[in-house]
Amino acid sequence: MTDHALRTQRPNPPYRGLPYLLTFPSLIALIGILYPFVLGVYYTFTNYTLTEPGNIRFVGLANYVEIFKHIDFWRAFGLTFVFASSAVMIELALGLGVALLLKDAFPGIRILRSFLIIPMMIPPIVSALMWKVILLPTNQGVLNHILSFVGIRPVAWLGDSATALVSLIIIDVWIYSPFAVLILLAGLQSMPKEPYEAAQVDGASGWFMFRKLTLPLLTPSIVLVTLFRLIDSLKVFDIIYATTKGGTAGATTTLHIQSYFEAIRWFRMGRGMVYLFVLWFLCFVFSKALSGLWTKVLMR
Amino acid sequence: MAIGGCLNSIVPEPGNGGTLNVTIMVNSKLRRGPRLVAAILCGFCVLLFCHCTKKNNPKSVEIHLLLNRHPFTESILRFIPEYERQSGVKVSTLLLSEEEYFEKLITELSSRSSFYDLFMLGFPHLWQYAKAGWLEPLDPYIKNLDLTPTAWDQNDFFPELIACSRWNLRQGAGRGEGPLWALPVNEEGYVIFYRKDLFDRFHIKPPTTYEEVYKAAKALTRNVDGQQIYGFGHRGVRSWSTIHPGYMTAFASWGARDFDESMHCVIDSPQAIEITDLFIRTLREGGPPGWPSYTWYEGKEGFLSGKFAMWFDANHQAAAFENPAKSQVAGKVGYLLPPAGPDGQIRSSTWVWSLAMNAASKNKEAAWKFLAWATSKEILQRTVPYENINPTRKSVWEDPKTMQATNWAQGEYRRTAQLLLSKYARIRWTPSIYVTQAGDRWAAALQEIYEGKGTAQALKSAAADIDQMVRK
Numbered sequence: 001m002t003d004h005a006l007r008t009q010r011p012n013p014p015y016r017g018l019p020y021l022l023t024f025p026s027l028i029a030l031i032g033i034l035y036p037f038v039l040g041v042y043y044t045f046t047n048y049t050l051t052e053p054g055n056i057r058f059v060g061l062a063n064y065v066e067i068f069k070h071i072d073f074w075r076a077f078g079l080t081f082v083f084a085s086s087a088v089m090i091e092l093a094l095g096l097g098v099a100l101l102l103k104d105a106f107p108g109i110r111i112l113r114s115f116l117i118i119p120m121m122i123p124p125i126v127s128a129l130m131w132k133v134i135l136l137p138t139n140q141g142v143l144n145h146i147l148s149f150v151g152i153r154p155v156a157w158l159g160d161s162a163t164a165l166v167s168l169i170i171i172d173v174w175i176y177s178p179f180a181v182l183i184l185l186a187g188l189q190s191m192p193k194e195p196y197e198a199a200q201v202d203g204a205s206g207w208f209m210f211r212k213l214t215l216p217l218l219t220p221s222i223v224l225v226t227l228f229r230l231i232d233s234l235k236v237f238d239i240i241y242a243t244t245k246g247g248t249a250g251a252t253t254t255l256h257i258q259s260y261f262e263a264i265r266w267f268r269m270g271r272g273m274v275y276l277f278v279l280w281f282l283c284f285v286f287s288k289a290l291s292g293l294w295t296k297v298l299m300r
Numbered sequence: 301m302a303i304g305g306c307l308n309s310i311v312p313e314p315g316n317g318g319t320l321n322v323t324i325m326v327n328s329k330l331r332r333g334p335r336l337v338a339a340i341l342c343g344f345c346v347l348l349f350c351h352c353t354k355k356n357n358p359k360s361v362e363i364h365l366l367l368n369r370h371p372f373t374e375s376i377l378r379f380i381p382e383y384e385r386q387s388g389v390k391v392s393t394l395l396l397s398e399e400e401y402f403e404k405l406i407t408e409l410s411s412r413s414s415f416y417d418l419f420m421l422g423f424p425h426l427w428q429y430a431k432a433g434w435l436e437p438l439d440p441y442i443k444n445l446d447l448t449p450t451a452w453d454q455n456d457f458f459p460e461l462i463a464c465s466r467w468n469l470r471q472g473a474g475r476g477e478g479p480l481w482a483l484p485v486n487e488e489g490y491v492i493f494y495r496k497d498l499f500d501r502f503h504i505k506p507p508t509t510y511e512e513v514y515k516a517a518k519a520l521t522r523n524v525d526g527q528q529i530y531g532f533g534h535r536g537v538r539s540w541s542t543i544h545p546g547y548m549t550a551f552a553s554w555g556a557r558d559f560d561e562s563m564h565c566v567i568d569s570p571q572a573i574e575i576t577d578l579f580i581r582t583l584r585e586g587g588p589p590g591w592p593s594y595t596w597y598e599g600k601e602g603f604l605s606g607k608f609a610m611w612f613d614a615n616h617q618a619a620a621f622e623n624p625a626k627s628q629v630a631g632k633v634g635y636l637l638p639p640a641g642p643d644g645q646i647r648s649s650t651w652v653w654s655l656a657m658n659a660a661s662k663n664k665e666a667a668w669k670f671l672a673w674a675t676s677k678e679i680l681q682r683t684v685p686y687e688n689i690n691p692t693r694k695s696v697w698e699d700p701k702t703m704q705a706t707n708w709a710q711g712e713y714r715r716t717a718q719l720l721l722s723k724y725a726r727i728r729w730t731p732s733i734y735v736t737q738a739g740d741r742w743a744a745a746l747q748e749i750y751e752g753k754g755t756a757q758a759l760k761s762a763a764a765d766i767d768q769m770v771r772k
Binding site: 050051052053136137138139140154155156157158159160161243244245246247248249250261264265266267268 | 403406410412428429431432528530536537538539588589590591592593594598601602605607733736737740744747748750751753769
């Protein structure tokens with residue numbers, strides 16, 4: 001084929017606007033995400049009250065100063081941390097244990113793995129309501145009813161400040177541990193066999209292999225689980241809202257719950273947005289740090 | 301640009317004809333893409349246009365109702381098809397549970413959406429939304445004889461319930477004055493439901509003071525025939541609705557108030573501390589464990605299943621308690637007026653569910669006609685068999701069918717309800733737009749006290765926070 005023939009057969013140049021057209025939906029999505037975010041940040045500097053939409057005044061840092069001065073904010077901040085870190089640690093430990101048990105094939109393993117993901121398939125709000133019935137404070141509650149057989153008096157699981165947060169962590173662990181199991185199981189199954197064979201030849205113990213081989217090789221999966229679960233746990237709302245609504249005596253009022261009270265129940269959008277902005281900042285810092293760590297361990 | 305660059309990069313060097321053909325094919329496929337997108341967009345626009353034209357057609361009037369799940373709404377929904385046939389107006393409804401309902405409502409109203417023409421509310425919302433300019437005053441519609449038949453009769457409503465729906469928009473005063481912002485469809489007064497069988501069995505006199513409630517609650521918190529009974533129940537979640545029923549009744553009867561004349565929060569007054577201390581002590585020593593997790597729903601279920609000896613809440617729950625199909629305590633329930641305070645006065649709280657009109661509605665006449673129909677004597681009477689109790693109209697309350705349906709405990713229910721409606725029940729909150737936020741904070745203080753914090757300290761701290769909310 002000659003050069004001339006090629007030139008005549010060359011197609012028309014691609015439609016010039018095509019790249020723009022193809023990226024347009026993403027641009028719209030980006031604006032759809034950024035616009036409310038920027039507006040929300042702007043509201044943190046205003047006195048915006050839902051019942052007075054025509055009277056939005058710029059108040060500078062007044063909302064931040066007032067909220068940071070109040071002990072309720074720091075309590076919510078601390079509770080958010082305690083809840084998220086405790087839930088993630090337990091989910092990781094439990095997830096790793098179950099994943100190690102399910103690593104090797106045995107009869108019924110497929111059914112067991114299918115059952116394992118049931119909690120994740122139930123909407124969290126439904127799980128929370130189910131748990132609320134289980135944890136009812138009198139003997140009407142399933143757990144208290146069972147405990148009564150061994151002579152334990154009814155415990156106000158969700159209605160006592162000493163046990164409310166622990167109960168919520170248990171609910172979170174029940175719902176999301178399967179997620180940790182699935183990721184860690186995938187990590188375990190994709191590990192190379194050679195290092196283990198070499199270690200066995202050298203007479204290494206199981207514990208030694210776990211510490212020196214399994215854990216280091218599994219680090220990317222562990223970081224991945226921590227990344228997803230930590231961000232989700234920091235933002236948790238549905239489980240708390242459906243069970244304690246932030247009670248008892250503020251024992252489960254996390255940043256997200258407090259922002260809901262401020263913005264939706266008390267109409268103080270400006271203040272509510274401050275709580276959400278702090279929460280976003282926390283999530284941003286942690287996700288940045290953990291995704292950086294993940295990249296680092298992958299490159300190792 | 302990146303995609304364009306990518307496409308160019310697969311164009312082959314001259315001489316590689318096969319790859320070139322592939323490139324031509326890819327390009328022609330991609331060029332079909334924009335046309336497809338354009339076709340979809342055009343189709344969407346045509347559909348949107350058709351939809352808008354349909355909506356603007358004056359012949360097809362449609363009104364939209366946003367409703368809270370409640371015996372009133374569940375009963376009125378049965379009659380709406382009948383209304384549609386009579387009037388030719390299409391009525392669309394969205395029914396949500398209470399928390400979701402108010403979240404949806406505030407979102408709709410604050411964005412000045414005209415979509416929902418009518419919705420339900422209680423007095424705290426009435427004060428908030430009226431002040432924000434979201435409610436349509438109803439007096440002009442009532443006075444317009446072309447829109448409202450004389451038989452509709454505003455004077456038939458209990459005067460106190462109409463007073464609950466009027467406000468002149470002045471913070472701290474003006475209840476019962478100014479425009480009528482809503483029409484009442486359901487009323488609840490607060491009584492102490494008590495288990496007559498347990499009181500008789502343990503020779504305890506039904507209480508007439510709050511000290512007696514405390515003593516009875518302690519005495520009745522015991523194991524009865526292998527079942528643990530708790531003496532006294534009340535709502536306890538961190539919400540203004542925890543303050544509103546029994547606690548507010550006790551609080552007001554003790555002579556305490558939420559705000560003074562200058563809208564300064566006084567929930568830490570000596571009277572307030574005294575009655576709060578007694579009330580929470582009653583719950584701690586004579587109530588169920590985990591009181592702060594109780595909503596009215598769980599409390600009602602507790603009383604239905606025989607767990608409580610006393611339950612201080614809305615009197616219309618009697619319909620469920622007296623229904624043998626639902627209740628283990630049917631026929632064993634007594635109804636006590638709330639106890640009097642130290643001065644011998646009963647100052648009971650009350651709640652009214654009302655229907656209001658969106659000020660931004662584009663179908664106000666049609667919406668009013670529906671509202672007048674839904675609050676007519678006939679329709680309110682027809683909602684009674686479906687547990688829409690208590691009626692807000694005198695004629696419905698005195699109707700023989702209602703009398704028969706509510707003649708529980710040998711007339712004790714009706715006697716107490718009648719006394720509450722005519723004599724004792726009032727809204728005890730000071731009119732303001734701060735009821736929900738002040739109440740939520742106040743309820744948090746009650747939980748703190750229950751958890752062991754000093755009553756004076758907890759109330760003082762809550763009062764300071766509420767003052768700060770009001771000053772904003």
